[in-house]
Amino acid sequence: MSHAIRFHRTGGPEVLQWEAVDLPAPDAGEVRVRHHAVGLNFIDTYHRSGLYPLPLPSGLGMEAAGVVEAVGEGVAGLQAGDRVAYTSGPLGAYAEARNIEARHLVRLPEAISFEQGAAMMLQGVTAHYLLHSTYPVKAGETILVHAAAGGVGxxxxxxxxLLGAAVIGTVGNDDKAVRAKALGCDHVIIYSRERFAERVRELTGGAGVAVVYDSVGRDTFLDSVSCLQRRGTMVSFGNATGPVAPFDCGLLARSGSVYVTRPGLLDYIATREELQARCAALFDAVGSGRLRIGINQRYALRDAAQAHRDLEERRTTGSTILLP
Ligand code: NDP
Known part of the structure; x- marks a missing residue:
């Protein structure tokens, strides 16, 4: 027996329920993991609200860190007591313990705590692929990062x-501006009261930026495109304000022959090798102290609804974890 957050209908945070669930022995190829910490991500709110539809009832949550409790038939290289983390596989990380296929698990190095593991797997691997693969950022380039004080941001x-870029960050309030500056932003724009596209043109001497990393979606998309330099890249990777509206392809030519891409994490960790390589780079950067994972909110797992409210009402900064 375990306890988990589940939901039977889509809607606001109130649909999340704390339920007792069966925990059978792991099937062939599966591992049972006892969670020490669970990661909260904005995508969890899309699953809960129905923006990303799911068969119901459903569990929730894409990442957690913990200890292997039992292994099913045919699982090689993992045994009870191993420290592991994951950020893919069927939803269901919001649980005290669960079974999951071994291929989703990576070993957590001793230098990384369970809390760090749960806080950074999804957001850290996302940051890695966006900066290294979606648009490989080069030293000396100027880039724009929206929601710069948030988890991925x-x-x-x-x-x-660390890659040598100049970074312009946008944030929703003064407190977040202080945080974004401390994280290393060269310039911070409070986009709730300043017109960020105009400021970006000013700050770049009219040239625009090489790439925009935009997770805000509907409210910022068009202005973000207008921030690009000629043949720049618009990376639209989230929908915090709702999905981006359809647009005329001609806009890309009129904006300087720019590129638009809409990447998703699972396509960048589609093979075991790619997952492990990205995690290794992340663990190395965090373990060596070059990258800090700010765990700025902690909630009891059973209070996940409150965590969702705070995330959606823009009250959180950095990463958030849920504790079983
Ligand atoms: P964040 O911690 O960044 O929280 C979202 C932030 O978005 C808020 O703190 C807020 O910052 C900003 N925001 C602006 N407008 C709104 C609004 N109307 N409602 C809520 N938030 C708003 O979350 P995550 O780090 O978990 O995720 C960031 C984004 O990245 C999400 O859109 C998520 O879906 C996306 N994502 C995409 C992935 C992919 O592979 N495509 C993978 C991982 C995340 P502020 O107040 O400063 O504006």
Whole structure:
């Protein structure tokens, strides 16, 4: 027996329920993991609200860190007591313990705590692929990162600085501006009261930026495209304000022959090798102290609904974890 957050209908945070669930022995190829910490991500709110539809009832949550409790038939290389983490596989990380296929698990190095593991797997691997694969950022380029004090944003800013980029960050209020500056942003724009596209033109002497990392979606998409330099890249990777509206392809030519891409994490960790390589780079950057994972909110797992409210009402900064 375990306890988990589940939901039977889509809607606001109130649909999340704390339920007793069966925990059978792991099937062939599966491992039972006892969670020590669970990661909270904005995508969890899309699953809960129905923006990303799911068969119901459903579990929730894409990442956690913990200890292997039992292994099913045919699982090689993992045994009870191993420290592991994951950020893919069927939803269901919001649980005290669960069974999951071994191929989703990576070993957590001793230098990385369970809390760090749960806080950074999804957001850190995302930052890694966005900066290294979707648009490989080069030293000396100027880039724009929206929601720069948020979970993914905080990691993007720090890692882009390690790559030698100049970073312009946008944030929703003064407190977040202080945080974004401390993370390494060269310039911070409070986009709730300043017109960010105009400021970006000013800050770049009219040239625009090489790439925009935009997770805000509907409200910022068109202005973000207008921030690009000629043949720049618009990376639209989230929908915090709702999905981006359809647009005329001609806009890309009129904006300087720019590129638009809409990447998703699972396509960048589609093979075991790619997952492990990205995790190794992340663990190395965090374990060596070059990258800091700010765990700025902690909630009891059973209070996940409150965590969702705070995330959606823009009250959180950095990463958030749920504790079983
Ligand atoms: P964040 O911690 O960044 O939280 C979202 C932030 O978005 C808020 O803190 C807020 O920052 C900003 N925001 C702006 N407008 C709104 C609004 N109307 N409602 C809520 N938030 C708003 O979350 P995550 O780090 O978990 O995720 C960031 C984004 O990245 C999400 O859109 C998520 O879906 C996306 N993502 C995409 C992935 C992919 O592979 N495509 C993988 C991982 C995440 P502020 O107040 O400063 O504006």
């Amino acid at each position: 905080s990691i993007l800013v720090q890692w882009a600085k």
